[in-house]
Amino acid sequence: MDEIQNPTSLINKDYEEIELVTLDDWLDNFDELSKKGVGLIIEPSDDVYLIRDQLEFIELIALDFKNFDDGRGYTQAYLLSKRWNYIGEIIGVNAHLDQLQFMLRSGITTYQLLESYKGSNEEDYSNGFSLCYQAAANNNGLNLQY
Amino acid sequence: MYKYSEKDTQFLIERVDQFEKQLNRHLSGELDEDKFRSLRLRNGLYMELHAHMLRIAIPYGILSSEQLRALADVADKYDRGFGHFTTRQNIQFNWIQLPEIANLLRDLTDVGLHAIQTSGKATRNITADPLSGLTEGEIEDARPYCELIRRWFNLHPEFSWLPGKFKIAINGAKLDETALRIHDLGLRLVKNKKGELGFSVYVGGGLGAAAMVGPETASFVPVEDILSYLESTMRIYNLKGRRDHQKKLRIKFLVRELGASEFARLVDEDWQETKDDPELKLNLKELQSLKEVFALPIKPLSLDGFKDVADFNYGIWKKNNVRNHKVSGYSIVNISLTKPGAAPGDMTSEQMRVLAKLADQYSSGELRTTKRQTIVFPFVRQDQIHKLWKSLEEYGLDSPHQGTLAQIVACPGRDYCDLAKAVSIPIANRVQERFNDMNRLLDIGDLNINISGCENSCAHHHIADIGLLGMQKKGEEYYQITLAGETLHETNIGKKLGPSVSSDDIVDAVESIVNVYIDNRKKNEKFTDVFKRIGIDAFKEKVYG
Ligand code: SF4
Numbered sequence: 001m002d003e004i005q006n007p008t009s010l011i012n013k014d015y016e017e018i019e020l021v022t023l024d025d026w027l028d029n030f031d032e033l034s035k036k037g038v039g040l041i042i043e044p045s046d047d048v049y050l051i052r053d054q055l056e057f058i059e060l061i062a063l064d065f066k067n068f069d070d071g072r073g074y075t076q077a078y079l080l081s082k083r084w085n086y087i088g089e090i091i092g093v094n095a096h097l098d099q100l101q102f103m104l105r106s107g108i109t110t111y112q113l114l115e116s117y118k119g120s121n122e123e124d125y126s127n128g129f130s131l132c133y134q135a136a137a138n139n140n141g142l143n144l145q146y
Numbered sequence: 147m148y149k150y151s152e153k154d155t156q157f158l159i160e161r162v163d164q165f166e167k168q169l170n171r172h173l174s175g176e177l178d179e180d181k182f183r184s185l186r187l188r189n190g191l192y193m194e195l196h197a198h199m200l201r202i203a204i205p206y207g208i209l210s211s212e213q214l215r216a217l218a219d220v221a222d223k224y225d226r227g228f229g230h231f232t233t234r235q236n237i238q239f240n241w242i243q244l245p246e247i248a249n250l251l252r253d254l255t256d257v258g259l260h261a262i263q264t265s266g267k268a269t270r271n272i273t274a275d276p277l278s279g280l281t282e283g284e285i286e287d288a289r290p291y292c293e294l295i296r297r298w299f300n301l302h303p304e305f306s307w308l309p310g311k312f313k314i315a316i317n318g319a320k321l322d323e324t325a326l327r328i329h330d331l332g333l334r335l336v337k338n339k340k341g342e343l344g345f346s347v348y349v350g351g352g353l354g355a356a357a358m359v360g361p362e363t364a365s366f367v368p369v370e371d372i373l374s375y376l377e378s379t380m381r382i383y384n385l386k387g388r389r390d391h392q393k394k395l396r397i398k399f400l401v402r403e404l405g406a407s408e409f410a411r412l413v414d415e416d417w418q419e420t421k422d423d424p425e426l427k428l429n430l431k432e433l434q435s436l437k438e439v440f441a442l443p444i445k446p447l448s449l450d451g452f453k454d455v456a457d458f459n460y461g462i463w464k465k466n467n468v469r470n471h472k473v474s475g476y477s478i479v480n481i482s483l484t485k486p487g488a489a490p491g492d493m494t495s496e497q498m499r500v501l502a503k504l505a506d507q508y509s510s511g512e513l514r515t516t517k518r519q520t521i522v523f524p525f526v527r528q529d530q531i532h533k534l535w536k537s538l539e540e541y542g543l544d545s546p547h548q549g550t551l552a553q554i555v556a557c558p559g560r561d562y563c564d565l566a567k568a569v570s571i572p573i574a575n576r577v578q579e580r581f582n583d584m585n586r587l588l589d590i591g592d593l594n595i596n597i598s599g600c601e602n603s604c605a606h607h608h609i610a611d612i613g614l615l616g617m618q619k620k621g622e623e624y625y626q627i628t629l630a631g632e633t634l635h636e637t638n639i640g641k642k643l644g645p646s647v648s649s650d651d652i653v654d655a656v657e658s659i660v661n662v663y664i665d666n667r668k669k670n671e672k673f674t675d676v677f678k679r680i681g682i683d684a685f686k687e688k689v690y691g
Contacts, residue, residue, distance in 0.1 A: 068181050069267065071307025075384045078304050083419065098168060098185055105303035120176075128164045131157055133297040134373075135425035136304070145153060146298065146429060 002114045004066045004094050010039055010112075012089055018059045023050065030054070041093070044072040048079055055086045065103065066094035066114075074106040081107025082137035100126040107137030147210055147512055148293070148439045150258035158255040161262055161301075165189045166248035173244070188268060188306070190236075190261030191247065194564045198242045201264040202254065204515055205296065206289050207235040207276035211502035211511040216257040218498035224250045229498070230562075231491040233517040233555060233606055234313075235273050236264055240562050267395070268306045269299040269380075273315045275323040276514040279442055280524055282472045285335040286343065288318035290436035291369070294428060298373050305380045309387030310395030312380070316345075323517070325609055325633040327351045327360045330397045331379065336366060344368045349379060349409065350401030353603035357639045358398050361406035363413060369433075374426040378417040382409065443510045444525050447475025455532045462584060463535060463546040471524075477531055479509075479523040480516075480548040481538065484578065489571040490556045491519035500541045508534045517606065518555050518594070520548055550587040551595060551660065552578050555606065559599030559616065560623075566599035568616025568623035568649070573597050576653045581660075590660060593673055597625075609633050611673040612659055613640045614652065623649045629659065629685060630677035638674070644686055658688040 009019050018039040023046045026033055034057035041062045042048060051058065061080060063073045073092065080086040092103045092111035097120050103111060104126060113122070131143035150158070168185050171177040177185075186193070190201035202217070209217075217237060221229050224246050225239040232238060242250065251261060264271055272292045279287040295314070299305065305312075315324035318335040326332025332348040344366045351360025367375045386404075388394040401409045420426055454464075469478040481501070483493055493501075501521060505513045508530055509523035516522060526534060538544040547553045554577060557563065559570025574597055581587055596610035600617075607613030609631035617624050625647050628640030647655045662685050667676045677685075 069184050069307060070389060071267075071305070071309075071384055074304045074307060075381055096181070098181070099307070102301075102303045102306055124164070124167055129157065129160050129301070131153055133157075133300045134302055135423075136302075143153065145157075146432075 002066070002094070002116050004114070005112075007041070007062065007093055007112070010060060010062055010091055010093075012039075012060050020062060023047075026051070026054075026058075034058075042073075042076060044070045044076075046076075048076045052084055055080070055084060055088075058086075058088060060089045060091060061086065062091045062093045063108065064094055065092050065096060065099065068096055068099075074102060077103065077107035078137050081109075097122065097125050101128055105132070105136040105138050105142075147208075147443070147510075148289075148436070149210075155255055155258065157300075158258070158260050158262075159252070161189070161260065162248055162251045162255060165251070169244065169247065184266065187266035188263060189251075189266075190264035191242075192265070193244075197240055198244060198247075199238055199240050199562075200242045200247060200250070200261060201232070201236045201238045202259055202261050203264050203271040204231075204235045204237060204259075205271060206274040206278065206292055207515045208289075209513045209515065210257070211505045211513070213257045213259055214498050214502040214505070214513060216254060216259065218495040218502070220250055220253060221495040221498065223253075227496075228492055228494045230489070230558060231493060231515050231519050231521075233491075233519065233557075233604065235271060235276070235515060235517075237515075238558075240558070262300065265311070267308050267310050268312065269302070269308075270311055270313045272296045273313075273324055273329075275317055275319050276516045276522060277323065277469075277478065277524070278318065279440065280471055280478055281319060282470075283320045284318050285320075285337060286318045287437070287440055288316045288335055289440045290433055291318075291333075291335070291372075292316050293436055293440075294433060295372070295376065299376075305377070305384060308380065308384055309389045310397070312383075312397065321634040322637070323634065325517075325606065325637070327637040328353055328357070328606075328609060328633065328639075329360065331376070332360055333372070338366050342368065345372055345375075347375065347379070349413075350398040350406070351637075352396055352398040353606060353608045353639075354396075355393070355601050356398065356402075357603075357608045358402070359637045359639060360398070361401065363406065363410035370428045370430060371421050371426075373428055374420045374423065375413070375417055377426065378413045378420065381416055382412045386412075442473060442525070443512070444473055444476055446473050447527065449475050449527075449529055452529045454528070457532075459544075459546075460532060460535055462588065463544055464531065465588075466546045466550055467548040468531060475528055477526050477528050479526045479531065479534060481521040481523065481543055482545040482548040482553055483520065483543070484545050484547040484553055485542070489558070489561070490554055490574055493521075497541070497543065500543065504534065504537055507537075518548075518553055520553065546584065547587070549592045551581055551590050551593040552587055554578065555594070555596040555610070557598050557604035559597070563599060565602060566616065567601075567618045568599055568625065570597040570599045570605065570614075570616060573614065573616075573625070573649070573652060577656055580653050580657060590664060593660065593663070595656065607631075608639045609637075610640065612656060614656075617646055619646065625649070625652045627655060627659070627689070629682065630674045632674045641682055643682065644690055647689070655689045659685055662688050 039060040092108040172182040348360035514522040554574040556570040556574040560566035594610040598605040613628040627643040631640030
């Protein structure tokens with residue numbers, strides 16, 4: 001079994017530690033938290049449309065991929081990144097090795113693998129395909145076949 | 147004939163390499179059973195009690211002779227010398243050894259065949275009318291569109307982990323051979339008043355326990371906008387589909403719960419945000435070049451003065467198995483593999499090689515597979531049909547059963563499938579034995595009997611004239627009967643006749659149903675029309691009376 005972690009803070013690209021709050025927390029305490037500068041941890045069942053107009057106040061967003069077969073995170077990543085142009089980091093947490101390329105192409109900017117994948121060859125899965133057949137949030141480095 | 151490019155082949159190889167790594171991680175204990183299950187199904191691998199089954203896609207039901215030979219080699223090298231053609235344009239190998247799978251798949255990449263998304267919770271292989279391009283009155287050949295849509299959803303990053311499986315069918319012909327409205331998503335090529343080409347979209351159809359005819363969510367989506375519309379449909383499904391209930395994973399449950407018009411509204415709302423994105427427009431240049439490669443390899447022939455051979459057996463076979471072609475001088479020849487004692491859809495490696503050879507000789511090297519588990523030669527010159535028949539006779543492939551009741555569709559059932567509740571193939575064989583008189587078969591005419599071994603409905607029993615569904619009652623095998631399912635002119639799910647019937651009595655029940663049809667039909671009246679006219683009670687009386 002995977003040991004799911006619930007991170008309470010994450011490091012952003014400027015190496016600053018950012019506190020994470022849940023979506024409910026964020027919505028309930030928007031005035032306070034938006035001034036303070038926090039990150040959001042989004043569960044697969046969370047409705048990201050609720051933060052569509054608040055993205056500029058959010059320091060970073062962590063999408064939780066703990067459930068292997070639950071693909072909602074990919075649509076959440078696409079909406080945040082491609083459709084709503086969120087410019088902060090979108091971090092896939094509790095990530096699974098075999099899904100890395102799907103996550104990265106959907107708009108995840110970085111990821112934290114589950115413990116159980118420590119020592120695996122990430123390249124095989126984050127970069128396993130050299131070409132792609134569809135537009136996506138991030139097709140960098142891929143040979144485009146569409 | 148359409149062939150994958152070097153880049154496509156490269157992609158197939160990369161997919162096999164990745165799958166091999168996943169398999170090895172599983173075999174060494176690094177990848178747990180649950181995750182591996184999800185991953186292996188995405189590449190067509192079922193692990194069953196006694197053996198492992200691999201499902202290979204046959205896109206749009208089309209095979210080149212070269213591909214069929216490669217499948218024959220696979221059957222010999224990795225299986226027990228045969229393969230099973232399914233109702234959904236796939237071939238399955240039932241006796242595969244795990245460590246050999248990657249090599250098997252590598253062998254097939256050479257001829258552009260693969261197992262990508264033939265199962266699992268993602269977009270499955272897209273199906274089209276196997277007679278695409280061959281018959282009169284088509285709006286357009288659907289295959290170039292199928293191919294562009296298939297590519298787009300090939301390991302799509304956003305939609306590869308959907309709540310449930312997602313089957314798409316696309317039809318461009320007048321009659322709906324694809325049964326598009328019993329698919330998760332069906333597309334019908336249509337022209338609007340201005341003569342522009344587009345698609346009508348139907349979402350949420352399905353067979354199984356809650357069989358449903360998919361409602362229309364859009365009456366006209368312009369061709370160039372279809373990818374964004376499909377993405378929006380899948381996006382709503384991905385976000386809102388029922389992931390909490392194993393039996394409600396398919397999109398039909400979401401459509402039913404929300405109501406078709408609310409579902410369509412949500413899709414439309416999302417679509418308004420993406421439909422003008424130039425990246426999501428269908429690549430019309432690529433479409434044009436696909437139309438050229440899918441174009442028929444034959445030109446009209448004039449066979450003035452040609453008179454076909456008069457021969458009794460040949461005449462019967464020809465009447466049942468040969469259909470008109472839209473190109474003059476040519477015919478479409480159906481080859482039925484039905485034989486007493488043989489499983490419907492099964493083909494030996496020897497038969498595959500014979501058919502490949504004959505396809506080279508008589509059909510421009512191309513064959514097609516149908517949902518009635520037959521093989522079609524799409525390009526046979528009319529003056530060569532007799533010669534072809536002679537060759538088929540020599541190899542025992544001249545069954546005249548096509549288009550008769552004996553051409554039964556059956557899933558593997560309990561003989562091969564761990565999910566089965568009852569056998570399918572032996573029932574098919576018993577019905578064939580009962581109706582083994584050719585005069586009687588000819589008199590009855592075209593009548594579909596489909597037999598599924600469980601509610602997964604792989605043999606599409608809901609859309610057959612007579613559908614049989616295997617089930618268990620107090621440890622015994624029983625069959626539920628449904629009547630008058632259809633998709634060709636309109637889509638109707640078969641109606642339940644009454645209580646299920648025991649294995650011992652099922653063939654008598656089928657015969658009673660056929661007799662009610664024969665006794666009541668007016669000239670040339672189809673089964674479904676008789677059923678609508680006289681009602682279900684007439685059948686009930688005879689079966690249960
Ligand atoms: S219908 Fe059921 S028994 Fe038949 S092949 Fe499908 S899953 Fe197996």
